[in-house]
Amino acid sequence: MNGAKGPTSGATPATSGVALADADVRATSAAWERFAAGAESVDGVRPEILMSWYRCREEYEVDPHLDRAPPAAEVGAHSIDHDVVYAELGGMAASAAREVDGLDGIVTVADGDGRILGTWGSRRILHQAADSNLAPWSTWSEWASGTNGMGTALESHRPVLVRGPEHWCQGFHEWVCAGVAVRDVVTHEPLAVLDVSCWNSPLSADVLPWLGKVAAATEAKLRQRAHHSGTLLAAALGDLRVAPETPLAAVDLAGSVVLANSEAAVLMGTPADQPAYAPAHRFTPQLSALPILVRRAVERARKDPDWTGSTQVHVPFLDITVPVVVRPVFTGTQLIGMLLAFGSAGSSGCEQPAGYLVPAATTGPLPSRVVALRDDRWVLLDPREIRFAEADHNTVWLATDQGRLVAATRGLDRLEQQLEDKGFLRVHRRFLVNLSRVREVEQGFKGALFLATDARSRETVPVSRRHASQLRQTFGL
Structure with missing residues (x-):
């Protein structure tokens, strides 16, 4: 694509930023152990990696001791744009795999949900990767497999590098990987991700620039198509x-x-x-x-x-x-x-x-109402009807007296702002609870707290460690 060449082989020194020096490996491993054990902050970890760790621990609750990626789930139909991107990246991956073979590397293409579609590389490394489910029919999104080249690239708008213990899951600490997401140029949602991974070997310094060029070349084709779609939309308006x-x-x-x-x-x-x-x-x-x-x-x-x-x-x-x-x-x-x-x-x-x-x-908009969606209808909720809100990425689900509904507001942070004076409290990165609907506070293992909002159905909401003290103070516990 546009003359983009594959990454060249050959190890690069630690000063290139592509490999971790032995001292950095030890420091990062120690930081990972503290953070996985519950530390609120650690030093010596790149900001993008630390942010990913926070997402994995607080929002996605990924087991840091996971050693195999979970199997991929079925999802709905995708557009032809997805198919074109998959074909483009597959061709580039197959070509590049020949050049990273000497580095014990593999090249992988996954879809916008982190589900691996194809992997290219030497038989030995493909077999090694299969032990971790780094293979088709497995999911490598952050919410499923923690910080990794594919999943973290889907959360980013530029190429990302994840080295050794920077992976959230300990079972993947022997890998070094770099990934980039190709995004829809209109909605900016990820369509696919291209990843290069090496086992116990540093990546070439050429990998990140190459990934960026492949993504840019593919998105350039999508922009040409979107430009044509724009002319068709304008023509349809005129007709x-x-x-x-x-x-x-x-x-x-x-x-x-x-x-x-x-x-x-x-x-x-x-x-x-x-x-x-x-x-x-x-x-x-x-x-x-x-x-x-x-x-x-x-x-x-x-x-x-x-x-x-x-x-x-x-x-x-x-x-x-x-x-x-x-x-x-x-x-x-x-x-x-x-x-x-x-x-x-x-x-x-x-x-x-x-x-x-x-x-x-x-x-006009009714005051003090929360808008939710049920099929093709808008539901106007009194905040008192909402027991709690749960985030699933940017989608927010509401547990209400009218059933489980999806909020029209995107993102739990925005909903929290909307309900800041309505008696709601953030108790977890994924949960916002109506304090007036809490019926019981349960104590779990090692001081964990759970809020029961409906004693009959045993509906409970977890409280994270960072929010526990505020909750105890609120209820005078």
Whole structure:
């Protein structure tokens, strides 16, 4: 791809930053032992590695003594972009494997969930890797296998290097690995990851630059395709048959604006009649609800290509609420974006007159409510109905009196800010609990605490060590 060559063989000195000197290995191992035992902070570990350790211990709760990666789970269908990227990286991996063979190295391609799709290298090292499940049908995301080249690259936007005891799981401390994620140029979600791993041997200094070039070359092809999709979205907007002066906009799969007419630009806070075909040039609308709306619309349209939906969005700087119709746009069978028609209550077009607006006084956002999703419906929750919130990456699940729902708010930190004066307390990196719904406090092994929010079902929430003292003080324990 674009003349990218494979990494050259040959060990490099520790000063290159690719290998750990013996003293550094000992220092990192000692830091790992302290951190795995519960230390809140340790010195002498690179910041990106320490952040990964925190995620593995506090958020993902990965066993540091794991010695084999877990098997991969089945996931839903993926787009042709994924297939193209897999093929591109597979070709580069097979070619590069011949050059890292002398270094006891293997080259691996995994998908955006860290599931290994293919591994290339010498038979001896492939056999060695299989002992740790560093092989197809296994999962190497951080949440499954801790800090490692593939999983940590999926959490990063640049190539990453993980050396020996920098791995979170002790069973992988003999490996040195470097990985890079190839990301969707529109949504920035990872599509795949390319990794080079060596057993008891340092990586070449050329590996990280090579990984960066491969990812850049692959993403350049994706940008060309996304630019073409932008022109198709703009053309689809021009072909839309609606009433004159209807506010219209075309947005991509991330909710960024490709084109908006003057009427829609006023509502969205973006330039008018300026097409932005390239992903990097697209406009961010000043409507906080729009990314959530588009994400839900994408999910529905991929399940049903004939789907068209309608809802309402609040325009904060105008203090009004506007009905909007959402229509998916496909090229062949691939979804490329959405057309938005504001000021329409119908789902089949813009039957209402342009400029039809609803005053915020009657239909604006309700105060002190948490918005959740159930199928294609928005559920407005009183905070008192929520027992606790649990984070699964950026998705937040709510345990409520109306059942288990997904929060419209992305990220537990944002939900915590939203509920900061509603009697909720962060008790774990993954859990936010409604203190008024706590019925019992249970003591577990070695002082561990668990909160029972429903004594009948024995529903419990774990309390991390760092939050235990604040909880005890809150309840006067």
